[in-house]
Amino acid sequence: MEKSRTAEDSSDIGVARVFLDESISRAYAQHRHCYSEELFQIISDYCRENTQQLNLAIDVGCGPGNSTVGFTKHFKQVIGVDMSETQIAQAPKNIPNCQFKLGFATNLDFLEPCSVDLVACGLTINLISKSA
């Protein structure tokens, strides 16, 4: 995320602002349900059929990683991106092929062109405003 632009000082993130709160992020990580193994398998199989490779998956609005980690069994590398530092802080740090980055969904410039095989977005697309 560029220095001058953080979620905290953005006026246009709307209701998603609740996810900047540390206690909400802690509670979300604790109580949020996990997606089934089967779901990650179905999505990954679909992706394999269409791209013939499972190199890189991106999970936009990854929260504490519950929509991210399941892809690590299927993809060589997985990156979770979230605008909330407190949400990212709840994500696991010890999975070798998985990293979490602070950033906006609308600014994924760190990615090489055509390098991504899957863009996932669990329960987040409705929260993303045009500018954030």
Ligand SMILES: C[S@@+](CC[C@H](N)C(=O)[O-])C[C@H]1O[C@@H](n2cnc3c(N)ncnc32)[C@H](O)[C@@H]1O
């Ligand atoms: C409802 S949670 C979903 C978390 C997780 N993907 C899941 O399935 O449980 C929404 C997440 O989207 C993030 N978010 C909302 N708007 C965003 C944006 N414009 N860019 C990046 N992350 C965003 C919030 O910080 C929050 O962690």
